[in-house]
Amino acid sequence: MPRINSSAELEKLRESILSKIDPNKRTITLCSGTACHATGSKEVASSIEEEISKQGLSDQVDIRKTGCHGFCERGPIIVIQPEGICYLQIKPEDVPEIVSQTIKQNQILERLVYVDSVNEEKIIHETEIPFYKNQQRLLFGNNIKIDPKSIEAYLALGGYSALAKVLFQMTPEQVLEEVKKANLRGRGGGGFPAGIKWEGSRNAPDDTKYVIVNADEGDPGAYMDRSLLEGNPHSVLEGLAIGAYTIGAREGYIYVRQEYPLAVENVGLAIKQAEEYGFLGENILGSNFKFKVIVHQGAGAFVCGESTALMTALEGRAGEPRPKYIRSNIKGLWEKPTVLNNVETWANIPLIINEGADWFTQYGTETSNGTKIFSLVGKINNTGLVEVPMGMTLRDIIYKVGGGIHRGRKFKAVQTGGPSGGCLPDDLLDLQVGFDELTQAGSMMGSGGMIVMDEDTCMVDVARYFLEFLTDESCGKCVPCREGVRQMLKILTNITQGKGKDGDIELLEELGETAKEISLCALGQTAPNPFLSTLKYFKDEYEAHIKGKKCPALYCKELIAYYIDPEKCQACMACLKKCPSDAIIGGKKTIHVIDQDKCTKCNTCFDVCPPRFNAVKKISGEPVPSPIPEEERIIAKGSKEK
Secondary structure (H helix, E strand, O other), X not given: OOOOOOHHHHHHHHHHHHHOOOOOOEEEEEEOOHHHHHOXXXXXXXXXXXXXXXXXXXOOEEEEEEOOOOOHHHOOOEEEEOOOEEEOOOOHHHHHHHHHHHHHHOOOOHHHOEEOOOOOOEEOEHHHOHHHHOOOOOOHHHHHOOOOOOHHHHXXXXXXXXXXXXXXXXXXXXXHHHHHHXXXXXXXXXXXXXXXXXXXXXXXXXXXXXXXXEEOOOOOOOOHHHHHHHHOHHHHHHHHHHHHHHHOOOEEEEEEEOOOHHHHHHHHHHHHHHHHHOOOEOOHHHOOOOEEEEEEEEOOOHHHHOHHHHHHHHOOOOOOOOOOOOOOOOOOHHHOOEEEEEHHHHHHHHHHHHHOHHHHOOOEOOOOEOEEEEEEEEOEXXXXXXXXXXXXXXXXXXXXXXXXXXXXOOEEEEEEOHHHOEEEEHHHOOOEOOHHHHHHOOOOOOOOEEEXXXXXXXXXXXXXXXXXXXXXXXXXXXXXXXXXHHHHHHHHHHHHOOOOOOOHHHHHHHHHHHHHHHOOOHHHHHOOHHHHHHHHHOHHHHHHHHHOOOOOOOXXXXXXXXXXXXXXXXXXXXXXXHOOOOOEEEEOOEEXXXXXXXXXXXXXXXXXXXXXXXXXXXXXXXXXXXXXXXXHOEEEOOEEEO
């Protein structure tokens, strides 16, 4: 690999790479992120390679294994270029037909294209699929274009031109001013302006400084940073190098979970390639700037996503937070000035340098600029990773990008910000998504988790679930988090089990406010958010659980019961055959009855009862109807008779 020693040499290499690329050549791009690996992407890749060779098309068709495409629910995904034909949920047995019909004869396989859930329209091209069409993929869009294991693919898209620009055309002060002008706020959740953070470290008198990529992503269901690091690691490295140049650092770290083996592999390879080309190491691009990057694999503690806990772990000690009497950008890793930003924040830096702050600020709101990647999951038709401009409403994200609520159910709430975020009701669907807007509504941006809930969701149990997660993940260093959140969990658990009593809500509020005010780190300070937000918007559900001993959503096991409506039961035996506890009594032509003493409330009978019968019912807060006598349970010709 040639070492690049100047900006001119970089451009010459880029031109050489581009000259070898035929934009009209057929290319099959296959999503090869972790999510698609889980659904068989590797097997599909092998089938494509084998079939292309078998049909003698090796010289006519390129195969590109890319990072995550975002539409993870529909993976594995392939996009055939230059037409942009998108096929979803590909299986190895589909490949021969894809090659023989689409590649060779330009015929569309309609069974593999996207079908709109609203009007059942079949959509062929990726750019026309609502999930993609309604996004603004400034960062994530390159995932589909490059092979993350190839530095040449990144260079072909203008990679490392931003680094060359700052080294040869800009002073550190000018870079700092551009980042400040862009008002790039930290995408890890805090939303602190990156430029101001960088400025503090740059002005610190110490000669030794550090930059860190926070890739310790532990929110349930969230994987934005992992997918960026897997799919486009060079963009993160380039942003990190620019940050190091700006503040005067010579060493950087990528703190990534060891549970992310593909991200670790790809970023490790990217570092090696960047060093060989001269983008990292000594005399970068022939300048006097030197910078090295070290990958540190974390042990998976959620609290290590907090900046001081992460730095403590990097120092080789237990990952516990410490008081921020002095900010870490002044005294951080080994008590040296340290700039820590998350993966997405660093990946934005090359864009800002290349395109300018004015270009960046055209996206978003007055106080929240640019785009944000969200993990859109839950009771929604289109789940996956989405990148939208700041300021887009929750309604547009959920209905235009997400395709609406699964199975036509009614929207109830959306939780933003991960386990420490808040739950927002339907009357806030027109809220613009921004750091300040979400905080004012009682939630937070967080790292980008967005969980959609439907009418069957119990909000009291949602609060209990997230507090259970946070209790397990607390490091235990400070009393308000260790004991206060644990007591909140105990009270919420009692409420969901029908053991709630008067005064519980007031006690929960007092514990929550105390934890918010005096916990040591952000985990404890934000842990009460799930309870406080659900209490604010769904207080009636808490009162129903405590006073009426019933769960309005018919979810909490101890507060519900199942019974079979004798007027609707057709004795089809579907529930009887599937009941794991043998709690259903009945037979052919005999109306079924649930033995309440044996019933474990597993919901199986409710799930398997044919919708056309709708015989299995859930009730809460009222006695189960007495079963009709056995001699009256005989069915003949679809009607009951003695």
